[in-house]
Amino acid sequence: TQRTRFCMIAGIRDFILFKETKMLWGFVAVVAAAAACNVVLTAVTGASFFKLGFAAQPIAHTDALWNVLGLFLAGFACVLLGGCPMRQLVLSGEGNSDSAVTLLGFIVGAAFAHNFGLASSGNGPTANGQIAVVIGIVVVTVIAYLNTYKK
Structure with a gap:
């Protein structure tokens, strides 16, 4: 089975099936980097790039x-x-x-x-x-x- 994938869901699956902690830390790093980038962009530009929650997200609905x-x-x-x-x-x-x-x-x-x-x-x-x-x-x-x- 291919265990080196550029897919976060496959990484979570591999962590659960194969107990590969490197995959979990990779997933955590991607999420943390995206959140940090959005917070910095919000602070620098004044536009809202980071809004916690599901409601009132740009180009998204809550149905x-x-x-x-x-x-x-x-x-x-x-x-x-x-x-x-x-x-x-x-x-x-x-x-x-x-x-x-x-x-x-x-x-x-x-x-x-x-x-x-x-x-x-x-x-x-x-x-x-x-x-x-x-x-x-x-x-x-x-x-x-x-x-x-x-x-």
Whole structure:
């Protein structure tokens, strides 16, 4: 199994499964560095780069159901792809053409979501976005089922 990944979730998983404390300290270092950078930017610029909590964050909404469902869809689809988007990026850089096509799909999907009103905003998820998430979950579930139980 590959134990050197540039993915914080895989690092947490490796810490739990393999008791690798280096992974945990790496995760803590990334979070601490990001928090420190945001606090410094807030102090220097006067703009609010650091706001603790979920409410009133820039370009984010607090509708927990659609946050969970959207990330469930993203995670489920990435499991079927064979790894997180960062892994796809690294593999495409190593010359993996499947990962390169996957990255093109990410780019086209993002453009499609923003141009056709599927992307959420600070005001909350759009109705079309909610429909797209439900359709996406159904499609990914069907793909997983058909590819899991074929002979």
